[in-house]
Amino acid sequence: MTGAEAPPAAGIPESLRDLDEPTPDLPPGLVAAALRELFEETGILLSVPAVNAEELQEPRRELLAGERSFADILKGLEVRLDASHLVYAGRWVTPPFAPLRFDNRFFLLHWPVDAPAQPAVHEGEIERGAWVDPREAWEAWRRGDVLAAPPILHILEVTSQDGPLRGLDRLRDPGETNLGPLRRVEMRPGVLMFPLLTHTIPPAATTNTYLLGTRETVLVDPGSTSDRENERLEAALSAARERLGRRVTAIWLTHHHPDHVGGVERLRASLGxxxxxxxxxxxxxxxxxxxxxxxxxxxxxxxxAGEGEEPFPVLVLHTPGHARGHVCFLEETQRSLLAGDMVAGIGWIVVDPPEGDMDDYLGSLEKLAALRPHTLFPGHGPVVKNAEARLREYIAHRLWREERIAEAWTEGLRSPESMLPRVYDDAPQEAWPLAQRQILAHLARLRKQGRIG
Structure with missing residues (x-):
């Protein structure tokens, strides 16, 4: 996940499937892929015989530059991979709500700090790297200093509490992290995300319901009409109360659209x-x-009310544009922004007149960006780390599209239908009905500015 803290990781190319010993419990090539990625990202090569660090510098550069394959490097060094130091530490499969899913295996490697070769970050391969005590990393997440996906949080929590070996059984059981039937997805402390199936606009299929707070909490946008989804949500909320001490005191809504309010009456009744x-x-x-x-x-x-004596302050922000009554919620300590339908983690945001207003929408994006939020939690799709940058991207993209519409008007095109091939040539035609509504919204803004008649 872009911008998040994580250990070395990679997929399994076909070229690696014959490099490791057959293992009945693991896909062919998986261990070789893990060792290749370890070498790429840290410079550590687990091989027999061992190779000194100086001899590995040029092969590593060649591998990262795509000049030589991993298999060719091993052949040239006259070594074979040695996975005997790896300890299997669990399997995690990305939940179905994600636009891109991964089937991940994790391994532990004990590497002495006094070993001749030490991990070294290669510029361009990863942003940064360091030896980190699990307890320090866990506390950094609790302070909101880092963003991490659920598998990494589980690894940090277990190893900080039990150590890597005593905690091995816990590491191998990701189910421990679930809240009832739902995965605990908490990229930032106090923001639990539950993606639930809703009748929303494709390619999105889910709406993110959030539990905001660390003790006293509010439930944001329970949008599903499905009895099964709401039963799962209720079970997760019960588990959050029992295990984490998080008690729901209210339901907050970002706006009125059906995919954000579908479960409101049921949840109001069940939670009281x-x-x-x-x-x-x-x-x-x-x-x-x-x-x-x-x-x-x-x-x-x-x-x-937050954990201990720590308060959990939330600022309400009126952000019209997508809907007249749209609001966002900024958790002010760690700058986590629950953005509703101002920004999408998957798909796109529709500004549909007369309810939608492009001038208001762009103004609301500017308002949010000016607050310099750190992490953005959208109504649909995955979490976005660089929130301010994403908001600026949205503004720039809308203005770029608006200029294309203005140019089309200058060229004599007047109707949204006639403008579609000129203005939205980068969008699939199945999206054109929604794109047509965006053109109407931009034309209204251009008229307001006096740029068109």
């Missing part, structure tokens, strides 16, 4: 908590029989 939203969202939901019990307004600060 009030529902809060922006007044404009409350007005829209009232016509569909969904009651809103309290208001969320721009600039409102809510301080949730």
């Amino acid at each position: 908590v009030p529902v809060l939203a922006h007044p404009l969202t409350a007005e829209r939901l009232s016509t569909r029989g969904i009651r809103v019990d309290g208001e969320l307004r721009d600039g409102q600060r809510v301080t949730l």
